[in-house]
Structure formats: C-alpha cells, structure tokens
Amino acid sequence: MNNIKDNQNFVAYLFLAPAFILLGLFLIVPATLAIYYAFTDYYLLTPGDRQFIGLDNFIEVFKDPIFIQSLKNIMIFVICIIPIQVGVALGLALLINKQRRGNIFFKVAFFSPVVLSLVVISVLWLYLLNPSEGLINSLLVNIGLDPQPFLSSPNQAIYTIVFVSAWQGAGYQMLIFLAGLQNIPSDVYEAGKIDGVNRWQKFLYITMPLLKPTSILIMITTLISAFKLIIQPMIMTQGGPMNSTMTPVYYIFQTGFTDRMIGYSSAMMVTFGILIGIVTFVQSKISKEDEF
C-alpha cells in the first residue's frame, strides 16, 4: 500500500485542483478581500489612493439609516415569508395527498410558478400589479373594491414582494412536503384509526411529528435564502418607495457596484455576511440535534 501512497497524494490533488482553484478565485479570495477592503476607503475609480482607515467604515455602517432600514425590511420579509410560504406549501401538500381524480392537474398548477425565473416573475407581476391598468386592480374594481397601490405605497410594497415570492416558491416546497407525507407508513394511520383518533388528532399527533424533519429542512432553507433577497425589489421597486423594500444585499450591490464605494460596501458585506453566517451556524446546530 505504501508504495502507491505518494502517487495517490499527487493524483488526488490533481483531481481536486480545478474545483479548488475556481472556489479559491471566486469564493475564498473575494471573501478575504472583502474583509481587507472593509478597513480601507477603497473607491473603485481611484484604487491608488486606497488607505487603511481602521473601523471607520463599520462605525459608519451602524449609523447608516438606509442600512438599518434594509435590516428592518429583511426582518419583516423573513418573518412573513416563513409562515406564509411554508404554511401554504404544507396546506397544498395535504390537499394533494388525498386520493382524488385530477390531482395531477392540481399538482402541475401549484408547481407551475416554480418554473419561472425570479426575473420573469418580477417583470410579470410588475405588469399585473400596475396601479391603473393592471389585471389585479381591474379585478378589484370589478368586485367593487378600491384599487390598491401595491408597489408604490411604502406600507404595502414589502408585503407585496412577500406575496409574490411565496406564490412562486410554495409549489416546490409542496413537492418536498408531499414526498415527506408519502414516506409516512400507512400502518401508523391504521393504528390511529383503531385507537379512534379524529381527523384533527390524526394531523396533530401523527402527521405533524412525523413530518417534523421535512418541515425543519424547509424552514431553514427558506430562512437562509430569504436573507439574500435582491432581484424582486431590484426589478419591481428599485428598493423604494422611501427605501421600504431596500434589502441589505441590494444596498451592498448599489454602494459597491453603482456608487463604486468598494471599501464601505465591503464593510457592509462583512457585517451582513457574519449575520447570515451566525444564522446558518445556529440552524446547523439545531438541525443536528434533531437528527435529520
């Protein structure tokens, strides 16, 4: 065995090299650079004048009203989207799980928004939600309600984005819930039937506990991806009105890419990256304890 060991080392590294070079270039180096730039006043157009300014950027970040606002917005988004999207997905899965003619049609219908890209759903809903001539407001007027300023009102815009995002994502999670439901052995339900449980008890004491690993997995992935929200507000509202749909990732993108303030934007990257890192770490600990 020993004589081929050295050879194995070399070959193993060769097989790893392409992946690690690419990960290094586009993940490790950028992450490290972000930490370094965060302590400088790097402005993209004058890279030569880059100076080390200590913690100044970070102090600025926590005083920046738009960044604070973006954190609040993303919290609202996260808190709303988890119960809505996951709840709808579970509800749909339970409905579909019942033996019924035409279920394939319903399944395809609920899943269909998943097939659209985020750019497509954003542009599409922009037209549907048009304040004066959009389909939704025409519908509201037809049934005797007032037209709503869905995307142009600071009080409604973020919730509109929650709705659109949940509408798209629920179908995919429904499929995962459905797979979880179908993995529950039928004899558990039969045993329940003998014990005389009603439908509500069946759901609460049999389905829910057995579905817990699936639910946790779905909630975690929803949580992590919700934090990275950018495309929907970018296309539908440009972060407005009055920054009510500005998200941290979008604000980082604007300061770094549009305003070219790489140093300041890096400080926000690091701050927000640490926040997401903590959330990811905590969830991995929790989910390990639950052994899923």
Added chain:
Amino acid sequence: MNKKFKKTIEYLFMLFLACIFIFPLIWMIVSSMKPEGEIYVDMGGIQALLPSMDPSHWFETYQELFSRFNIIQYLFNSVFYAVMITAGSIVVNAMAGYSFAKFEFKGKKILFGLLIALLIVPAETILITQFTVAHSLGILNTRLAVILPLIANMFFIYLFRNFFKAVPDEIIESVKLDGANYWTIFWKIMLPMSKPAIATVGTLTFILSWNDYLWPLMVLTDTDKLPLQVAITNINTTEPVFTNQVMAILTLSTIPLIIVYVVAQKYLLQGMGGSGTGIK
C-alpha cells in the same frame, strides 16, 4: 347526495386555488398572443385570459419582437452559458468528489473541512469583491467571466462524494489490476456509473445558470453577449415598451425551463437546497 355536494365544493375550492397559481402564467402567454391594444381592452373580463379571437394575431408579437431585438443572439448566449456551465460543473465537481471519496491523501480532512466551511459563505453578499477579482483577472466583458464562477460548487462536490463512496473499492481495484490509470478509471468507470448524480447536478446547474441575472448584469457590457435574463430587463426598459412584446420574451425565456422540468423532474427533489426555494 350530501357526499356528492361535499365533493363538488372540494373540487371548486381546489380549482379556485389552482387559478390563483396559474392565472399569471396564462395571462403572460395569452397577452403575448394579442395586439397591444386588445390587452387593455380585455383587462376587465374573462377575455383577459384568452388569446386574441383572430388567430392571425397569435404570432405577430413574436415576429415584431424578433425584428426589433436580436432575440436569436440572446437565446444562443443563454444556451451557450448554460451548456458550458453545466458540462464544466459536472466534470469539475465529479473530479473533486471522486478524490474525496476514493483517495487517501495528506490534508484530506483539512480540505474537506474547508469545503464544508465554505458552505456558510453567502455568495450573494460578496458579489462586489467577486467583481473586483474578475476585474483583476482581466476577464470582464468576456463569456468566460459569466461561466467560470458558477462551475465549482461545494454542495455538488459533496453530492458526488457521497455517490462515489457507495461504489465498492473492489471495482476500482480490479480495473487497476487490468492496468488502467486513475484518469481512465474516472472517465470510463466512475463517471458512467454516476448517471443519477450527473443528472441531478446537471439539472440543477442548468436551471441555476439559465436563471442567473445579477452576475452577467455586472460583468457584461456588450449587448451581444447578454443572456436572456438580462435581455428581458433591457427589453422591458427600451422605449417604446410594448406589453405584448415583454410578455413574449418572458414566455420565450420560460420554454427551455419547462422542458428541463418535464424531462428531469425526478432529479429535482434529490438536489433539494440547490435552487428553487423560491427566493434564492
């Protein structure tokens, strides 16, 4: 009788739910199949969800769209990026996964630990410094800049590793006795055996790259290199904007995904977590 009534109510409820999910899609497709003016005339009624009464209008919008914009070029770009990224992703991640699964080498634990740790780095938050790296590499505004960052993926390496781990060592040993080297073992034995993993990684990568928007938007300035997703937002802001043409490009950019979802549906659930959680 009562039972029948209950069943009807249930079906009506299901239909109502289905409508909430599909009416935007239907509106998108039918609006691309009628003249601009008709869209707004129809808006108040059920006619909004039906294509133009005159079938000669159905594909007119598409003709106008193709003559106004270089749609063929955008379509080609998107397909090119998706195919290159998908092929690259399968080869590169499978190689790394194979190495972790079947080789004993110095630093294996450390490198694998690094890989797992990288899963925590939220790629969306380091877009700006990824851009400065692409700038230093001198690849801005090249097709390479769109392709390279999407190829290596920790999650897919992990997926391949688990798959290869399940392949018995005896198979490799016996081929080795026949004189095959590591490279041939990988290409001739391991890769062909891992078709389910390839299908899963391939499907997810294709969808991921087809839908990629921010990164191409950042690194590309030439319009003739743009993928469809970026072209959509351009078409949506190039005056004059016609609603029916916008809906036509949205429909066009969705068709390839429908095909992928139909063909590869069974591999999508296996790759949970990669994409499609709705928010990404």
